[in-house]
Structures are given as C-alpha cells and as structure tokens.
Amino acid sequence: MALGTSVPAGTAGSPPSRDEQWTPGIVQSVSPPGTFDLGPGYLEPALLPVGLLDAAYRQALTEFGTAALSYGADQGALPLREALAARAGGRCGPGNVLVTGGISQALQLVSTSMAAPADVVFVDRTSYDLGRRIITDCGLPLREVPGDAAGMDPAALVAAVAAERAAGRRPAFVYLNPTFHNPTGAVMPVPRRRALVSAAAEVGLLIVEDDAYAGLGLDHGELPVSCAELAGYHGVIRLCTFAKTLAPGLRLGWLLADPSLVGRLAGHGMFVSGGCVNHLASLAATVLVRDGCYDRHLRWLRGQLRARRDALAVPLRHQLGHRVDISCPRGGFFLWLRFPDGEREPDLLAAARQAGVVAAAGSRFGTVSRTSLRLAYSFNSPARLTEAASRLGAAWETTAPSS
Amino acid sequence: MALGTSVPAGTAGSPPSRDEQWTPGIVQSVSPPGTFDLGPGYLEPALLPVGLLDAAYRQALTEFGTAALSYGADQGALPLREALAARAGGRCGPGNVLVTGGISQALQLVSTSMAAPADVVFVDRTSYDLGRRIITDCGLPLREVPGDAAGMDPAALVAAVAAERAAGRRPAFVYLNPTFHNPTGAVMPVPRRRALVSAAAEVGLLIVEDDAYAGLGLDHGELPVSCAELAGYHGVIRLCTFAKTLAPGLRLGWLLADPSLVGRLAGHGMFVSGGCVNHLASLAATVLVRDGCYDRHLRWLRGQLRARRDALAVPLRHQLGHRVDISCPRGGFFLWLRFPDGEREPDLLAAARQAGVVAAAGSRFGTVSRTSLRLAYSFNSPARLTEAASRLGAAWETTAPSS
Numbered sequence: 001m002a003l004g005t006s007v008p009a010g011t012a013g014s015p016p017s018r019d020e021q022w023t024p025g026i027v028q029s030v031s032p033p034g035t036f037d038l039g040p041g042y043l044e045p046a047l048l049p050v051g052l053l054d055a056a057y058r059q060a061l062t063e064f065g066t067a068a069l070s071y072g073a074d075q076g077a078l079p080l081r082e083a084l085a086a087r088a089g090g091r092c093g094p095g096n097v098l099v100t101g102g103i104s105q106a107l108q109l110v111s112t113s114m115a116a117p118a119d120v121v122f123v124d125r126t127s128y129d130l131g132r133r134i135i136t137d138c139g140l141p142l143r144e145v146p147g148d149a150a151g152m153d154p155a156a157l158v159a160a161v162a163a164e165r166a167a168g169r170r171p172a173f174v175y176l177n178p179t180f181h182n183p184t185g186a187v188m189p190v191p192r193r194r195a196l197v198s199a200a201a202e203v204g205l206l207i208v209e210d211d212a213y214a215g216l217g218l219d220h221g222e223l224p225v226s227c228a229e230l231a232g233y234h235g236v237i238r239l240c241t242f243a244k245t246l247a248p249g250l251r252l253g254w255l256l257a258d259p260s261l262v263g264r265l266a267g268h269g270m271f272v273s274g275g276c277v278n279h280l281a282s283l284a285a286t287v288l289v290r291d292g293c294y295d296r297h298l299r300w301l302r303g304q305l306r307a308r309r310d311a312l313a314v315p316l317r318h319q320l321g322h323r324v325d326i327s328c329p330r331g332g333f334f335l336w337l338r339f340p341d342g343e344r345e346p347d348l349l350a351a352a353r354q355a356g357v358v359a360a361a362g363s364r365f366g367t368v369s370r371t372s373l374r375l376a377y378s379f380n381s382p383a384r385l386t387e388a389a390s391r392l393g394a395a396w397e398t399t400a401p402s403s
Numbered sequence: 404m405a406l407g408t409s410v411p412a413g414t415a416g417s418p419p420s421r422d423e424q425w426t427p428g429i430v431q432s433v434s435p436p437g438t439f440d441l442g443p444g445y446l447e448p449a450l451l452p453v454g455l456l457d458a459a460y461r462q463a464l465t466e467f468g469t470a471a472l473s474y475g476a477d478q479g480a481l482p483l484r485e486a487l488a489a490r491a492g493g494r495c496g497p498g499n500v501l502v503t504g505g506i507s508q509a510l511q512l513v514s515t516s517m518a519a520p521a522d523v524v525f526v527d528r529t530s531y532d533l534g535r536r537i538i539t540d541c542g543l544p545l546r547e548v549p550g551d552a553a554g555m556d557p558a559a560l561v562a563a564v565a566a567e568r569a570a571g572r573r574p575a576f577v578y579l580n581p582t583f584h585n586p587t588g589a590v591m592p593v594p595r596r597r598a599l600v601s602a603a604a605e606v607g608l609l610i611v612e613d614d615a616y617a618g619l620g621l622d623h624g625e626l627p628v629s630c631a632e633l634a635g636y637h638g639v640i641r642l643c644t645f646a647k648t649l650a651p652g653l654r655l656g657w658l659l660a661d662p663s664l665v666g667r668l669a670g671h672g673m674f675v676s677g678g679c680v681n682h683l684a685s686l687a688a689t690v691l692v693r694d695g696c697y698d699r700h701l702r703w704l705r706g707q708l709r710a711r712r713d714a715l716a717v718p719l720r721h722q723l724g725h726r727v728d729i730s731c732p733r734g735g736f737f738l739w740l741r742f743p744d745g746e747r748e749p750d751l752l753a754a755a756r757q758a759g760v761v762a763a764a765g766s767r768f769g770t771v772s773r774t775s776l777r778l779a780y781s782f783n784s785p786a787r788l789t790e791a792a793s794r795l796g797a798a799w800e801t802t803a804p805s806s
Binding site: 022023024025026027028029042043045046048049050053054057058061062064065066067068069070071072073074077078079101102103104105107108112113116117130131132133134135136137138139243247248249250251268269270271272273274275276277278279280281283 | 425426427428429430431432445446448449451452453456457460461464467468469470471472473474475476477480481482504505506507508510511512515516519520533534535536537538539540541542646650651652653654671672673674675676677678679680681682683684686
C-alpha cells in the first residue's frame with residue numbers, strides 16, 4: 001500500500017475536533033473551562049492527523065514487521081536519516097543525523113553529554129522558557145546576551161564568553177532559535193547568522209540551534225539557511241522535531257551535526273544499550289516522509305496556521321495596533337505583543353483572563369525590554385481566534401494608563 | 404472494540420518469523436550470516452507481537468483520538484500509571500509511577516538528575532555491561548562491590564560507601580539487578596534484599612533496582628518481592644520496561660519510586676517541556692494492560708521462553724555439565740556458564756564461532772571469578788537452540804586443557 005493513495009491530501013485524515021478527549025490525566029495541560037487558551041505552543045486538536053498516523057503505524061508494522069519492534073539502529077533508521085538529510089540541504093548525509101525523542105529530550109542529552117554542571121550556556125535575553133529550564137535543570141547556568149531586532153549580538157557573545165573564561169568558568173554552548181523565534185517569532189537574517197557562526201567558531205563555542213518551527217513558514221519566500229548549514233555542520237547542533245508539524249505525542253525529532261559529533265552522542269551508553277530512542281515512531285515517520293504524505297500534510301498545515309495567524313493578528317492590529325507593537329510572524333505559532341511604557345503585565349494578564357482569554361506572560365521568557373505577552377494562534381480555530389481578538393481588544397483598551 | 408476479543412490469546416497475533424527484514428540500517432544489530440547468535444539479549448523476531456501492537460495502536464488512536472497525539476501528561480497517562488501501580492504490589496499508587504523511554508533512558512535520567520559527575524556508583528562485580536556504560540557515560544565512576552551467590556554483600560557495600568566518603572567522594576547510588584540478574588540469571592533471596600535495603604538506608608544511599616526481566620519468571624512459584632516494595636518505595640528507584648515482555652522498539656518503560664522523588668524527576672524541564680517521553684506508545688500499552696491482552700501475551704511468552712531455555716540448557720548440561728557450571732535460571736533470557744580453571748575466554752569464544760555459534764564474553768560484564776560466558780536463549784527457536792547446544796558441546800570438548 002502506498003500511503004499517498006489512501007490518505008486524501010489536504011485533509012490529512014483528520015477527524016473533527018475532539019478536544020473533549022483532552023483530560024488532565026492523559027494530556028499535559030488542559031485549557032481552563034470556557035476559556036480561549038492562547039497560552040501553550042500546542043496544535044489545535046483538529047490539526048493533529050489521527051487518520052494519517054493510524055495509516056502510518058499500520059504501514060510501518062506491515063512493511064518492517066518485527067524489525068519495527070526490535071531495538072532500532074542506534075542513530076536511527078537509515079531510510080529516515082537519509083530522507084531528513086536530503087531535506088536539510090547543504091552537504092548533509094545520513095551520518096549527520098541522529099534520531100531523537102524530540103527537542104526537549106535532545107536538549108537534555110546535549111546539556112548532559114556536551115557539558116558538565118556549572119558550565120555556562122549563553123542565551124538571548126528573551127528566549128524559550130522551557131528550553132532555558134531544561135538547560136538549568138541539567139546544572140548549567142545561563143548568561144543572557146544582548147541583541148537587537150536581528151538577534152543576538154555577535155560581539156556581545158564574544159565578550160560574554162571571554163568574561164566567563166576570565167572568571168574561571170567553562171562555556172558550554174550558545175542556545176539560539178534563529179527561525180520563528182519563541183516567543184518573538186523573529187527570523188534572524190542571514191548576515192547575522194553568518195556573523196554568529198563566525199563569532200562562535202572564533203571563540204570555540206558550540207552552537208545549539210533550536211529549529212522547532214523551521215518547517216512552518218506561512219508566507220511565500222525562501223527561509224534563511226540554517227546556522228548548521230552555514231557552518232557546514234561543524235560546531236553547530238541543529239535540533240528539529242515532528243512535534244510542531246505532525247504530532248507531539250509521537251515524541252520524535254532529530255538533530256543534525258557533523259558526523260563525529262553525531263557519533264559521539266550516539267555512542268552514549270543510552271543508545272548502545274537501548275538503540276534508537278523511539279524506533280517504531282521513527283518508522284511511522286519514515287513512511288510518511290518517503291511517500292510524500294508528510295509534505296502534503298505540511299502544506300495543508302501551513303494553510304491552516306496561516307488562517308489562524310491572520311484570524312488573530314488582523315483584528316488585533318486593527319484594535320490595538322495604534323499603541324501595541326504586534327509582531328508580523330512569517331511562521332511558527334506565536335504573536336509577540338509589546339505594550340507601551342506604564343502598562344503592567346499582571347494587569348494585562350488579569351484583564352485578558354477576565355475576558356476569558358489566557359495569554360503567556362512575557363516575563364516567563366527572561367528579560368524583556370518592554371511589557372510583553374505571547375499569544376499562540378496554533379491552538380484554536382480561526383473563528384475562536386477572531387472572537388479572542390475581539391475580547392482582548394476590549395479588555396486591553398481599559399488597561400491603558402490614562403494619559 | 405475490546406482488544407481481548409480481536410486478538411487470539413496464545414498466538415499474540417505474531418506473523419511467522421521474518422528476520423529477513425532485520426537489516427543493519429533498521430535494527431541495532433544483525434546476526435553474522437549463517438550463525439546461531441546467542442549473544443544479544445533480544446527476543447527472537449517470532450516472539451515480537453506485530454498483530455497485537457497493530458491492534459493496540461489502532462485502538463489507542465480510536466479511543467483517545469487527538470489526545471493520543473498531544474503532549475502527554477508529564478508523569479505519563481494516568482490509566483497506565485494506575486494499572487502499573489496496581490500490578491507492582493505494596494502500597495503503590497499512580498503517584499509512584501513515572502513513564503519512561505525504557506530502562507536505558509531512565510538510567511541516563513537518574514544518573515544525570517540524581518547525581519553529579521564524579522559521584523560514585525556501586526555495582527556488583529559482575530553486572531550488566533551496558534548499564535555500567537550508561538552510568539560511566541554520565542560521568543559517574545563505578546566501584547565494584549564483592550558478593551556471593553545471594554548477591555552483593557551488604558557489609559561490603561557499607562564499607563565501600565564509607566571508603567568513598569573518607570576519600571572525599573560522594574556516593575550517588577547502588578545499581579542492583581536482583582531478579583534474573585544479567586548476566587548470571589541469579590535471583591537474590593528476600594533476606595539479602597532486605598539486608599541490602601537496610602544497609603543502603605543506614606548509609607543514606609539510593610538504590611537503583613534494574614528489573615528488566617522481572618515479568619519473565621519461567622517456572623512455578625512466587626518471585627521475591629522487589630527491593631522497592633520492601634523499602635515501601637523509599638530510597639529505591641525500580642526501573643521496569645516493556646522491552647523484554649512486549650517489544651523493545653516501543654521504547655517504553657516506567658519507574659517506581661516514592662512520589663516526592665517521582666515528582667522531582669518529572670519536574671525536570673525535559674518533562675515540563677515535552678510531556679511524557681513516549682505518549683502514543685504509552686497509550687497503546689494502556690490498552691493492552693487494561694484489556695488483559697498484556698497478561699495473556701506474558702503467559703504465552705513465558706511458555707515460549709521456557710521451551711527455549713530448556714532446549715539450550717538440557718542438552719548443554721548433558722554434554723558439558725560434568726565440567727562446566729551451567730546456571731539454572733528461573734527466568735530472564737540468559738544461561739551463565741562458568742568454566743574450569745585453565746580454560747581461556749578467547750579460546751572458548753573462538754571455538755564457538757568456529758562452530759557457527761556466537762556467545763557473549765563474560766569479561767564484558769566486569770570482574771568474573773572464573774572464565775565465564777553468557778548465552779541468550781531468547782533470540783532463537785527451540786530447534787536452533789538444540790542445534791547450537793550440540794555444536795557448542797562438540798566445540799568446547801576440544802578446548803578443555805589436557806589434564
């Protein structure tokens with residue numbers, strides 16, 4: 001059976017939305033009853049392709065049989081690594097790929113394998129809160145490095161590394177999120193990527209490039225080349241995942257790096273003992289990527305996300321754009337709102353909640369230059385997002401400090 | 404659909420053996436062509452229940468829908484944790500359970516979360532080689548502790564801990580494998596378990612109990628209570644897995660510990676960010692455990708393994724028992740052979756290989772008191788094991804040193 005013929009393109013085999021099945025004992029987080037939850041970086045239930053994955057698991061078990069249930073190849077199944085390498089661009093082959101259990105698990109592996117506790121990790125002042133938490137939970141302290149609209153400042157990174165070394169501390173890596181940055185949605189321009197790759201190489205610092213949202217460009221036009229590809233896959237570990245493009249419940253991702261670094265990671269006893277960290281799921285993904293279903297699903301998903309972004313951003317800008325800076329993300333899951341001086345985060349969150357809308361506090365993500373909030377457009381239908389925008393517009397009119 | 408009605412008990416829906424699908428790019432390790440591979444702790448392809456898991460994944464996706472594809476509850480799906488806690492015995496509830504990606508992943512998590520590099524881990528002189536490797540790859544040095552036929556010596560453990568502390572090093576945990584020990588197959592008697600639990604508590608040392616083979620008792624009679632249950636789940640982390648009883652390719656296991664320790668582990672950013680480490684697989688297992696299919700499969704699998712153990716052990720004892728000490732394992736996957744003084748491991752391995760049989764070197768597993776080899780009976784059919792026994796009997800007659 002070729003999956004491509006059994007699953008209609010565009011619908012991805014999705015059933016109707018069934019978030020009534022999202023109960024706290026099963027899923028990670030459940031929206032407060034009756035609210036419009038723009039908090040988490042989740043896909044809306046209706047965007048999770050149950051039918052497609054049902055077909056993919058069946059096909060993987062039919063095609064690979066007992067080999068799908070055995071200990072998998074340590075680095076991951078070769079057909080998947082070949083396909084992912086080919087998609088990555090640059091001179092990338094299967095030796096550059098390690099199949100992981102998603103970015104969170106990969107970041108824990110990198111933080112414990114490529115560093116020792118007390119080694120220092122450099123991050124954007126504002127960056128993914130739970131990525132920061134994984135790193136600090138591995139015993140690695142963070143140092144925020146300043147930047148501008150283009151991203152982290154390379155000279156500031158070099159200076160920060162020098163300062164840590166002068167203080168007798170070892171730099172572990174710099175954690176970047178250049179494409180559809182979480183939470184800001186920003187895309188780092190190629191010259192800044194190139195400058196950061198050079199700066200890191202100059203001081204011998206590993207780059208860990210979190211590319212969770214890389215597959216989710218919503219507008220026309222090429223995405224910038226990854227830092228990993230710019231560096232020829234030397235000195236950069238690029239973390240990728242199917243969690244945002246297919247389904248987080250698979251717990252499946254991959255990383256790209258130079259083969260010697262991949263070999264070093266895959267040589268950890270955890271892989272030598274247990275093999276691939278998610279073998280059956282990786283073969284289900286193999287089937288989808290190989291048969292073109294994944295690309296068809298991605299096209300469909302991008303359209304769905306584009307409609308959601310616009311359903312939230314357009315009315316919100318209309319209502320609040322005169323005083324709130326609202327990002328225009330070209331991809332990913334999030335709007336980033338920066339409020340005028342004098343507006344307080346707790347007041348804004350409380351007003352939103354009063355109106356039945358949950359937002360993510362900007363302060364969760366580190367140092368923010370102005371009061372900021374993150375709104376996910378990924379987790380609700382366009383109709384609900386339009387309604388949420390209307391409620392937020394009304395709620396936040398009244399929080400504006402009287403001038 | 405109740406799975407129990409769709410999958411015939413006893414056959415577990417297995418297709419005919421299809422190890423022709425086991426190719427190096429897909430699976431972890433492939434037997435040398437034309438050999439009888441008694442090396443790895445694998446299940447024979449024919450014992451991996453393709454049909455049962457196909458039905459389980461379909462049922463999980465039907466029943467849980469998009470919730471099966473979302474980020475899973477950090478500690479694991481409640482119905483699975485409830486079922487596993489009920490099976491564990493003692494005063495164990497879902498708060499004692501953390502769903503893991505298998506024992507290898509759990510051991511990496513424990514080694515990096517509950518210890519810092521250079522902290523010391525205490526192990527049996529002879530113990531699971533790749534468990535040792537996971538621990539040392541996390542930067543934790545090993546100290547072998549002597550024991551006897553009953554297992555590790557509690558007084559020696561206390562002394563070893565004191566010696567490390569006196570030398571300024573911090574003890575991390577003791578790694579035990581009390582039930583169907585890998586490689587020896589030994590079962591630690593309850594009094595020794597009790598004494599080790601007391602000794603560890605006395606010196607404030609965490610026990611990590613690797614219970615990979617606990618579900619696989621092959622003879623009648625109760626299995627000893629786990630160290631975790633003896634300790635009331637205080638100060639012991641018990642590592643369990645579906646890899647040996649269902650399929651390693653799922654990469655699914657669980658650990659049992661006291662709720663505060665489980666909460667501490669599940670509070671790691673890796674879980675807070677990514678949720679359950681293998682959510683969809685855990686819901687497939689939920690279905691199997693709940694519907695009784697897992698227990699039916701276990702009964703069938705135990706019968707299959709019993710036939711394999713006997714097919715290897717009985718003729719081997721008949722041919723070599725007069726001079727080789729061959730274990731009588733009550734469960735697990737392995738025979739452990741101890742040879743008379745003067746016989747050399749490389750000669751024995753070479754003679755076996757010459758006869759087309761692959762065995763695991765005893766020296767892989769640490770310090771062995773006599774030349775030893777491990778033979779897995781899990782990875783071949785009874786007929787092939789009988790043939791392998793005959794070949795080994797002939798091969799090892801000639802390696803006996805002339806007396």
